[in-house]
Amino acid sequence: MDDLLTSPLHDRHTALGATLGAFGGWSMPLSYPDGTVAEHTAVREAVGVFDVSHLGKLTIAGPGAADFVNRCFTADLGKIGPGHAQYTLCCAEDGGVVDDIIVYLVGPDEVLAVPNAANAERVAQLLRAAAPEGVEITGRHRDLAVLAVQGPKAPEVLVTVLPGAADLAGMDYMAFADVADVRVCRTGYTGERGYELLVPADDAPRVWDALLAAAEPLGGRPAGLAARDTLRTEMGYPLHGQDLSAEITPVQAGSSWAVGWSKPEFWGRAALVAEREAKPARRLRGLRATGRGVPRAGMAVLRDGERVGVTTSGTFSPTLKVGIALALLDTASGVGLDDTVVVDVRGRELECTVVKPPFVPSHVR
The missing domain is CATH 3.30.1360.120 (Probable tRNA modification gtpase trme; domain 1)
Structure with missing residues (x-):
């Protein structure tokens, strides 16, 4: 190392x-x-x-910096004021997620973005390529x-x-x-x-x-x-690279709440609007094990012997003392909340119930 x-x-x-x-x-x-x-x-x-x-830190500053960021990322910066932060997504034109980011709105001419470590330079490159004259992106990693x-x-x-x-x-x-x-x-x-x-x-x-x-x-x-x-x-918070990725859109991942659908412009807008209207082919759900075992990422999810999805994250829950997972389930399978599915844990069947995260109560507010 x-x-x-x-x-x-x-x-x-x-x-x-x-x-x-x-x-x-x-x-x-x-x-x-x-x-x-x-x-x-x-x-x-x-x-x-x-x-x-290790999280990235990027300052976007210059005349109209906040409006510029709002034309790039998914969430609507117009819904918050200076002194507030916002969870948002940097998407590709096909709707895939380049990264999920926290942005701090300092003022109309300054935004601080905190992307994930592995994606910080990619986000910076995209912003620099699109930035209007006078807006500078400075790495403060x-x-x-x-x-x-x-x-x-x-x-x-x-x-x-x-x-x-x-x-x-x-x-x-x-x-x-x-x-x-x-x-x-x-x-x-x-x-x-x-x-x-x-x-x-x-x-x-x-x-x-x-x-x-x-x-x-x-x-x-x-x-x-x-x-x-x-x-x-x-x-049930997504991890980029597993629950959100270039192949997993916010519509599939249950992150549509972080998209400003009424905004006329943001990266990936056309693809995401089209997917939302057509309904996504898969959706992210929670799985709570009812048997002994711990699901991990990348395991097949089955119902009646047929593959209906794949786990994207999985762990042992120290709070609940059971295995839990996030999984992308095929919409066409008809699997819904409270249904029973099976996760293939290295050749052993682990029975799970489909649930809506969070698995335990949130106290963030």
């Missing part, structure tokens, strides 16, 4: 005994010595602190660290660490504000109340240490990307 980029907190993770893994060209913590289940449980019951500095504080006790941690953040503890979902040189947004990828902090890279170790010091007396702990994955799967 010598050729991988490292977070500004790399030394902190190794000192904590983290197991490291490759994510989008970065070496990032998968888990810490107490394990993924302990980290997952801490986020659901108290608070967890994540380093997600190494300038900023991203720390996520997630869980019911996250507000207590935030107020302890950031002087002057008392007003932010009750901020609206997807709102953001700057406290000194830290940008704080009420968002996350876990289904729990939480915040993501964009911190200057040089300050990240100090802020990380302070967050952990405030979290530990509350039952909190550092959490790695393995727990982030089990948490997001329990919520």
Whole structure:
């Protein structure tokens, strides 16, 4: 892993005994010595602190930058105002998803985009190729660290660490504000109340240490990307490259809510409108195991011996203590909610019930 980029907190993770893994060209913590289940449980019951500095960071700035971004990505930036963030999609002309992105609307002439690590450069290239004169796209990948504080006790941690953040503890979902040189947004990828902090890279170790010091007396702990994955799967949140991809459109993936259908222009609009009107050939659903076993991505879903779909994500749910999965099910199969299907887990049949995610209640708001 010598050729991988490292977070500004790399030394902190190794000192904590983290197991490291490759994510989008970065070496990032998968888990810490107490394990993924302990980290997952801490986020659901108290608070967890994540380093997600591998995420991309792009500033789009110049006259009319927000209008430009709105002509590119799917969601309607006109529905939010400065100081709010929005989940959106960067699509290809055929409707496939290049990436899913959080955009921060700073003002009419500035937007901060946070794409996934593996796709950040591709998104930047597409924006630069389409940008009007005067609008510049600047990569800030190494300038900023991203720390996520997630869980019911996250507000207590935030107020302890950031002087002057008392007003932010009750901020609206997807709102953001700057406290000194830290940008704080009420968002996350876990289904729990939480915040993501964009911190200057040089300050990240100090802020990380302070967050952990405030979290530990509350039952909190550092959490790695393995727990982030089990948490997001329990919520049914899509992971790009698995549940959303160049081959899986937002219409198929149940992400139509992130598309501004009334907008006259965005990348992939014609293809997505056509698919929506024709009805998609497959849809993303949840599967909850009723037997013993854990489904994983890429496993066949069967009914009465016939293949009706494929799993896109799968894991053991630490909250429910059963296997869960997201799966693309063929619309023509007629399989619907509450129906029973079988997942082929390496030659063994695992019976599952089709459900609508989330698998556990969301507390993000």
